[in-house]
Amino acid sequence: MAQRDRPIGIFDSGIGGLTVVREIIKELPDEKIVYFGDTARLPYGNKSARTVIKFSLENVKLLLKFGVKFIIVACNTSSSLALPALRRRFKVPILGVIRPAVEKAVRITPAGRIGIIGTRATIGSSCYQREIRKIGPGCKSFAQACPLFVPLAEEGWTNDEVTLKVARRYLGPMRRKNIDTLILGCTHYPLLKKMIRKAVGARIKFVDSAKEAALEAKRMLTRDGLRRRRASGFPGYRFFVSDEPERFRKTGRRFLDKKIEFVEKV
């Protein structure tokens, strides 16, 4: 098969990476996708760097079995902790979700005051903060871990006074620091956008890391002449998980905005 006709590989610790799949389908509708959600070992957000790196290496190895031409690490935690190790080990181009989001934030911030929210591991790794210092050295960053956001999103309490209270607790200090831009540094967070918006106020610009990663993937594939041609037929999407497929199939709908027909277990 021609290199450009091969699928794009995307992995995440679980279901959240489907928000990246959704954006890829929107931006690159002719591409084939192989998705792997490591549902047996999720979440990654509260595990150590060494463990997250080990899991990520295994995930890329799995995707390579499907002959992928390009890999997106949809998981913010993996992107923060494992990207250098993955790039040292594999030749395939690998894109994370951190840099594209930071580039966008630095481009749109009016006064250079950028907030970042994510899991404990993502925030603890300081990787967004480091990237902001590199790409936008004039900017100031403010970071906050929000460990309850993922379970709240998975409960489906996306438009709920409890979620609003939690969001106010987490985001109050940032708001008082007058941030003007907020990076949603976890694939689950776009589901809570409404409550996060209420908690930080209407003026603040949001950066969705899933969307920015999809746009960057498009740019890179175009530049390298690796985009699949429409003429090659219906693209096809394959979803793999490490735990039982059923719950992924059901909940996945909310993330993907589409029905998922088949999910396979590895």
Added chain:
Amino acid sequence: MAQRDRPIGIFDSGIGGLTVVREIIKELPDEKIVYFGDTARLPYGNKSARTVIKFSLENVKLLLKFGVKFIIVACNTSSSLALPALRRRFKVPILGVIRPAVEKAVRITPAGRIGIIGTRATIGSSCYQREIRKIGPGCKSFAQACPLFVPLAEEGWTNDEVTLKVARRYLGPMRRKNIDTLILGCTHYPLLKKMIRKAVGARIKFVDSAKEAALEAKRMLTRDGLRRRRASGFPGYRFFVSDEPERFRKTGRRFLDKKIEFVEKV
């Protein structure tokens, strides 16, 4: 080494099982303990039965390497899903946390109206409900999954209005059903006792599954002549985890009510 001088093995998906360790130290102060927390793969509460059984078999195999004489499955999810498989596979006596809690609840319930709270997997498995039908056929049971309780406990929001709001949301329907006894079917929940108490009212009797499991272990070891003799010297506790030890060591303190000196990674 004489059989009775061997350690008790205890495993959990993570840190919560330390509440069982605490009770064992209280009830059986002369016993040696080997604890394993599967922190690299936690939580078990949102995984499938097949995955939880696979992980549990691996955990028991690990504990057997330390020559344990008796095993307590401190994890409610493992106890609900994996006990029969574990007992088929291994000869060592294995105690779960479900039956002791149900026996206690059936013994103390004034009007036979028993509530059960736990993770999605524990409640979904219906194992508490089945055990209540078997041991207390005259009782009625009311079950509620509380997926936000574990992350709230791990955030340390144990005395907090958000936690109270969440508890009221989860427990309101049970309260209206006039339960008189409530089984805390997850090792993390005793940390939230105060807010759970406020949400269900002062009259309701609590059953703590960790405490009841420790009392049952004591009874079984006494009956089988397997209790360690005080004369054999300081008992010694060993803690193992599958992810980095540091966070376990720190957070463990809250669960164990004691400082943990050494944690080893397997």
